Amino acid sequence: HYNVDIKESLITYDINIHENEDILIQKTEYIKNKLKEYVKKDSKKPFSASAINTYLDCPLKFYFTYVEKIGEEDEIRENLDHRDFGNIFHSAMQYIYEPYKNEIISEKLLEQIIKDDYKIEKIIKKAFIKDFFNESNEENFNLSAQHTINIYIIKEYVLRMLKEDKKNTPFVYIDSERLYEISLPIFENKQEVLLKGYIDRIDKKED
Numbered sequence: 432h433y434n435v436d437i438k439e440s441l442i443t444y445d446i447n448i449h450e451n452e453d454i455l456i457q458k459t460e461y462i463k464n465k466l467k468e469y470v471k472k473d474s475k476k477p478f479s480a481s482a483i484n485t486y487l488d489c490p491l492k493f494y495f496t497y498v499e500k501i502g503e504e505d506e507i508r509e510n511l512d513h514r515d516f517g518n519i520f521h522s523a524m525q526y527i528y529e530p531y532k533n534e535i536i537s538e539k540l541l542e543q544i545i546k547d548d549y550k551i552e553k554i555i556k557k558a559f560i561k562d563f564f565n566e567s568n569e570e571n572f573n574l575s576a577q578h579t580i581n582i583y584i585i586k587e588y589v590l591r592m593l594k595e596d597k598k599n600t601p602f603v604y605i606d607s608e609r610l611y612e613i614s615l616p617i618f619e620n621k622q623e624v625l626l627k628g629y630i631d632r633i634d635k636k637e638d
Contacts, residue, residue, distance in 0.1 A: 456494055465498045469624050477612050477625030511581050515563055516588075521631065522558035523589055525607040527551070528632075536634075538600040545593050555582050555589065605633040 456462070468476055486493040495501045511519075527544060528536075544551070556574070559582055560566045574582070596602075609630045614623040 454491060456491065462494075462498060470622050477627035479627055483626075510577070511563065516581075516585065518562045519555065519558045519585055520588055520592075521608065522562055523551075523555045523585065524592060524632070526554045526558060527589070527593075528604050528607060531604050532606065534604060535601050536596070536604050538597050541593055541597045541600060545590060545597075551586060551589060552582060555585050559585075599634075599636065602634045602636040605635055606630075607632045609633060 469478055482493065482497050485496060531540070559574070559578065560572050563578075564572075566572065610627060611630060612625055612627045615626055616623050
């Protein structure tokens with residue numbers, strides 16, 4: 432027989448539900464000075480629609496994202512969301528029209544572009560790699576089968592847009608994704624804040 436020293440322990444876990452405490456951020460002078468950067472007098476940055484929507488949705492998220500510049504962790508994603516589709520589509524349309532800035536866009540020209548499957552797919556791939564992967568060099572960049580399918584889906588939207596444009600020819604293509612800024616007065620403190628936004632496309636037709 433052996434003398435064994437036995438110690439008994441009772442291990443428990445607190446399973447009571449605790450309410451989450453609210454996260455409160457005091458508006459210190461540091462934060463006030465950060466927000467002043469949006470005021471026209473000494474503005475370093477304008478409000479975007481995304482920033483305003485973020486604030487309306489969750490002021491705390493606005494604070495972390497736009498005041499403290501704390502972004503979400505980068506993650507490897509396979510699937511596109513609606514925002515990705517939109518960004519890639521807009522970039523692809525911009526690349527297609529870029530060589531014809533300030534030129535007359537004719538029905539014949541658009542028919543030539545629509546028929547060039549290889550060129551359209553190459554342009555969408557360029558936009559895809561730039562906007563989804565944040566890479567500028569698309570050479571030797573291998574896309575997955577899912578990404579290739581997404582490119583063909585976006586291609587269908589691009590072709591639809593070009594066919595719609597064909598109905599409005601002739602027109603002069605002026606620009607795409609042009610940044611505009613405007614000041615908005617805040618009457619309470621007699622200051623102005625800057626707003627910014629992008630105009631999708633500018634065409635000129637019959638003056």
